[in-house]
Every structure is written in structure tokens, then in C-alpha cells.
Amino acid sequence: QTDKLQEEDNPITRFQNYLRINTAHPTPDYLSAISYLKSQAQSIGNLQTQIFEFAPLKPLLLITWKGSNPTLPSILLNSHLDSVPAEPSKWIHSPFSAVRSSDGKIYARGSQDDKCIGMQYLEAIRNLQLKQDFQPLRTIHISYVPDEEIGGFDGAAKFAASKEFRDLNVGFMLDEGQASVNDEFRVFYADRSPWHLIIKAVGMPGHGSKLFDNSAMENLMKSVEVMSRFRENQFDLVKAGLKANSEVISVNPVYMKAGTPSPTGFVMNMQPSEAEAGFDVRLPPTADPDLLRRKIADEWAPATRNMMYQISERGPIRDNMGGPLMTATNGSNPWWAVFENAITTAGGKLAKPEILASTTDARYMRQMGIPTLGFSPMTNTPILLHDHNEFLKDSVYLRGIEIYESIIGSLSSFNEVSTF
Ligand code: MET
Ligand SMILES: [Zn+2]
Numbered sequence: 001q002t003d004k005l006q007e008e009d010n011p012i013t014r015f016q017n018y019l020r021i022n023t024a025h026p027t028p029d030y031l032s033a034i035s036y037l038k039s040q041a042q043s044i045g046n047l048q049t050q051i052f053e054f055a056p057l058k059p060l061l062l063i064t065w066k067g068s069n070p071t072l073p074s075i076l077l078n079s080h081l082d083s084v085p086a087e088p089s090k091w092i093h094s095p096f097s098a099v100r101s102s103d104g105k106i107y108a109r110g111s112q113d114d115k116c117i118g119m120q121y122l123e124a125i126r127n128l129q130l131k132q133d134f135q136p137l138r139t140i141h142i143s144y145v146p147d148e149e150i151g152g153f154d155g156a157a158k159f160a161a162s163k164e165f166r167d168l169n170v171g172f173m174l175d176e177g178q179a180s181v182n183d184e185f186r187v188f189y190a191d192r193s194p195w196h197l198i199i200k201a202v203g204m205p206g207h208g209s210k211l212f213d214n215s216a217m218e219n220l221m222k223s224v225e226v227m228s229r230f231r232e233n234q235f236d237l238v239k240a241g242l243k244a245n246s247e248v249i250s251v252n253p254v255y256m257k258a259g260t261p262s263p264t265g266f267v268m269n270m271q272p273s274e275a276e277a278g279f280d281v282r283l284p285p286t287a288d289p290d291l292l293r294r295k296i297a298d299e300w301a302p303a304t305r306n307m308m309y310q311i312s313e314r315g316p317i318r319d320n321m322g323g324p325l326m327t328a329t330n331g332s333n334p335w336w337a338v339f340e341n342a343i344t345t346a347g348g349k350l351a352k353p354e355i356l357a358s359t360t361d362a363r364y365m366r367q368m369g370i371p372t373l374g375f376s377p378m379t380n381t382p383i384l385l386h387d388h389n390e391f392l393k394d395s396v397y398l399r400g401i402e403i404y405e406s407i408i409g410s411l412s413s414f415n416e417v418s419t420f
């Protein structure tokens, strides 16, 4: 057969092809993702590519468009290669099929978080290269990093601390943000910091019928009650409109583990001697981590109630001066106005800068002192990251490319000598 249907090559199909690479944990296909992105860069031309491996089997792709004045600090556009897992049976389309519905919704794990921006950066550069009169003054780098969804320790953390990163002389960076449900673009100047908290109770085992004090389950449940009250108090501040979701400390249970297993489930007439629960905790940059540590030790998991706990702090929470890890969005940061103007010039409206409720790799670069904004150009879009049926509309995606053309054009042409 000679008339084999040739697949169309356009921004949407190129996005779909990236989405079809299964980069979900626990076995993200980094090699296929990188080879796809590299081939995209080659098809654009005039770009250099480098692959780093700061940890074994954790490749990182760097794409570079050299500026006419490479001595000026460069611009870095970051996105992560990996995705969280998906439960295919709960999706209306398979999570790695990137099906486009008749109303233009492209369904895929990663469509919002964050493969959209990874491809939009490239499409914007593709378009800028077609403009005869455009040549970047500053060098533009795009980084595709592994492992963001599992903390970034073998990805952005090692990258940011490397000599290779220092040599890029990055002056300003963009990383992922989050969708906006209205027609204003959202921008994020800080992230909340994640802690993984595990609390564990031990106690005397006993017959299922026996009432006694200090069982492991009783002790664990008391802690859960105390923590639920704290959670409610924080949530009340949000519900009352006093604080944004991202400005309070969130504590959400993510697993509970207890019981004596049996072939058909659990032994029902035994009270277990051990019980544990895991929590996702997020601290806004203004929170006092010492205060929370004390609260955990004294109230949430007190040794007096036979409780043990383990806090795993997932990344930095303070800057190098001991202050909150955030990027200025005022006159003290010359990049801010360039960014803001670029959005306006493209006909976009920008919402008031926010703290991100979740966490991104940006924290590692902010810690290196690099001004970093979180931005994913998705307006009028429900926030579906880590959710079932994650999708992005084709029209929103294409509009995002135009927004990035404006942003990348402005940032790379910014001629002021940096003063910080
Ligand atoms: C725990 S590190 C951050 C991973 C992911 N981006 C999240 O916010 O959950
Ligand atoms: Zn993400």
C-alpha cells in the first residue's frame, strides 16, 4: 500500500506525540522523552543540545539558543520530564493516548503538569526563529529535568548545584505554574515547602473484645484527631477568606497502615501492636519550621503516648540569608517588569502574584539566588494536575505559545546590566 496515511506535523500533533511517551513514575521513560525533544530541537535548527547525567539513569536535556551577547546572564526555561502515575480505569481516555475530543480537549497525564510548557517553549522558539528580524541578545536555555515529582533530588537539585549550571550564568528563570480558572494568567513567586511526615504508634496487642488503654490504634487515632483539628483551623482561615490556600500549612493524610493481615483481608479479633499514618505537609515560605517541629513532637506524636515520628524535609525552605525563599515581584527585581510587560504586550492579563500551593523545582534555583517565576500559560482551565482526566484545550495550548513568544522575545532582548 503506497498511500499510507501520513501523520500531520503541527503544534498540536507534536504536543500529542510528547504526551504519548509514558513518563509516569515509578518507571518514567526518560530516554524516549529526551530523544523526542532532541529531535524536535534538531528540526527547529540553530539550537545546541547537551545531555547531562547528574545521577545514573536520570538524564537531563539542555537545549541552547546562543544569544548575540553571550557574556550577559542567560535566560533559563525549565520543565520536568516526569509525571505522576495515573489510574487508567478511572479516565475516560487512556492517560497516555492524548486523545483530542471534538471540543478540543487533549486528555493526557502531563497535559497540564507540565509537558505543555516543555513543548510550548520549543514552539515559541520555532516561531521566533522564523522571524527574520529577531535575534536574541541573551542566550536562552531550556532544561528538561528528571524526577521533579519525587522531589527533584537527582534532578534539579543536583543540576542547580553543579558547575555546569554555574557556567550557564543564569540571570532569570521560568518554571512551571498552575492553571487559572478565569481569564487572568497566574504567576508564582514562591512555593510551599513539602515535608513527608510519618507518625507511628506502638502498644500492647490484645483480644479484639478487650477494652484497654494505650493500644496502638487508639494512640494513632488520638494523633489523627489532633492533627485534623489543626488542619481544620488552617482551612477555616482559607474558608473565611483571610488567607489563600497556599498561605497556610496544609496537613493531609495520604496513607494509613495497621492491622494483622490474613489471607482474606485482616484478622478482625486482634488489636494490632503497631499502627502508622503518613501525611503530606506543606509549609508556606513564611511559616516557622521550628514551631511546627515542636508541635509535632509535643502534640501530634508525643512520646508520652507511645508515638514516634519521622519528618522528611523535601528540599530547602530558607534562602541563603535565612529568609523566606521567594522571588521579588516589584522594582527590586528588574526582570519582573520585563515579564509583566511581555504578558500585557501579548494582550494577556496577569493576576496578582501568588505563592504556589504545591511545590516545584524552582526552589532549588531560588536557593542559588536566581530570580525564578512559576508560570504555565493556561487560562479558563480547571486545575487538574495529579487528578483523573487531566486535559488541556488545544486553543489554550496554542495561545500559550504566543504568550511565550512575547515573553522569550522580551527576556532575551532585555539589555539592562544586572545589578544583583
Ligand atoms: C515533594 S516534591 C514536589 C513534587 C510535586 N511537584 C508536588 O508538589 O507534590
Ligand atoms: Zn509539575
Ligand SMILES: [Zn+2]
Residues within 6 Å of the ligand: 084, 113, 149, 385, 386
Ligand atoms: Zn506534579
